[in-house]
Amino acid sequence: MFFKKKQTDTNATLLTKLGLFTTTAIVVGAVIGSGIFKKPALMASQLGSADLLLAIWVIAGVITLFGALTNAEIASFITATGGQYVYFQKMYGKFTAFLYGWAIFAVIQTGSIASITYIFSEYTEFFFHLPRFAPDIEKGVYLFIPFIGNIYPLDNIGVKLLTIFVIFFLTMVNYFGVALGGRVTGVFSTLKVIAILLLVFIGFLFGNGSFGTVEINGMEKIASNPTIFAGIIAALSGAFWTYDGWNNITYIAGEVKKPQRNIPLGILFGTLIVMAVYLLINIAYLYVLPIEEMAKSTLVASDVAQRAVGPIGAAIVAAAVMISTFGTSNGTIMVSARVYFAMSKDGLFYNSIGKVHPKFRTPSNSLILQAVWSSVLVLSGTFDILTDMLIFVSWIFYGLGAYGVFILRKKMPEVERPYKVIGYPFVPIIFILFAFIFVIFTLYNDIVNYMEGRTEIINSVFGIFLVLTGIPFYIYFLKKNKKT
DSSP states (O other): OTTOGGGOBTTOOOOOOBOHHHHHHHHHHHHOSSGGGTHHHHHHHHHOOHHHHHHHHHHHHHHHHHHHHHHHHHHHHOOOTTTHHHHHHHHHOHHHHHHHHHHIIIIIHHHHHHHHHHHHHHHHTTTSOOOOOOHHHHHHSOEEETTTEEEOTTTTHHHHHHHHHHHHHHHHHHHTOHHHHHHHHHHHHHHHHHHHHHHHHHHHHHSOOOGGGOOOOHHHHHHHOTTHHHHHHHHHHHHHHHHTTTTGGGGGGGGBSSHHHHHHHHHHHHHHHHHHHHHHHHHHHHHHSOHHHHHHOSSHHHHHHHHHHTTHHHHHHHHHHHHHHHHHHHHHHHHHHHHHHHHHHTTSSOGGGGOBOTTTOSOHHHHHHHHHHHHHHHHHOOHHHHHHHHHHHHHHHHHHHHHHHHHHHHHOTTSOOSSOOTTTTHHHHHHHHHHHHHHHHHHHHHHHHHHTTSOSSOHHHHHHHHHHTHHHHHHHHHHHHHHO
């Protein structure tokens, strides 16, 4: 029903409905997901130092801000729907832009939608039991994929079906208008910040903690243990994952009011809000739990809440995670579909995906396609692999995007830039260097894990392979365009 000609129109255009509050909310909503509720414990075990932990959050936040500020310059004068896909066209040409868009579709954004929404469904089991098949049935139906392993689509089927339902529900929310999708994102972004601040409040007020156990020994640990640098890099990787999503607002630039002003400000304000929230909640964690206890925690937010207010604390955390992931999923669904829409408009994707709904003025077919593929990834159940791949591939393109600032200043010097990156050229250079270090270290780490038998595939290499699978499609779309 969604692909009937009467429901889509190539002449219809997207609406510019989103203001500064919504753009900021989209940034906050895209970044704050489930990571902040569990990543800090792993980072604590990698570092073993409270001041190092806080320093890592600040460093990762500053690097993220550098990336956001760099991206904001481009977003201030290229305001077309599609975000970085459009930027890459201007910087590197159609081929690189297509590979980026293909990566967004194949794994980066659809994988994020599948993984984040799955976490939402998992946490509903705290309140409602979801059905599942007997173990022999769950493991009796499988699909073997070379270099990946066995896929069990019926495993934890209740959680998977709820995940797919939520994906399509949020897709319909955004199908029926960008303003509605924006309002939902605004509401849930506000709610997730309130939920985190409530957790912070509970920790400080009822946690019976103390800052007396917080030792300032980070430099001492670094001086006495050179191997801690591996832990620092690993902790940075975890923090970067938790900060990921800051660039999502650029995908929907064509639907933002006064984009030259609101997109750079939305990126800046949103990133600063996230930094403040992350730092505050980590201080609350450390107030309640000494670094040694924090390192042993599996779900640090639950442990903090339980210590503060007892069993009800687990319910509070479960509700906070559900609110957070629901909002993140909605924001990701809303913005990501615009990339495939923009690709179609350029003749680099199927024509039907570039059509706008004549009544709701949304990229309806693009949204539906995204929901279908995300649901396939949900059934695959390969979430750890997906997240590892998507963050690695994302940072390759983040680095390329930041370098593009230099390219565009040379290629398009005459274009007026309402905003120019603060601290040029040092801010983009620092971000590019961090992106390079992150990619190289991740690749090295993945190879070591594979050679030592801890993983069945080299996740980063497989991520690159998935991106390159787009090449035959690129050739096909080019030939198709020549014929027409």
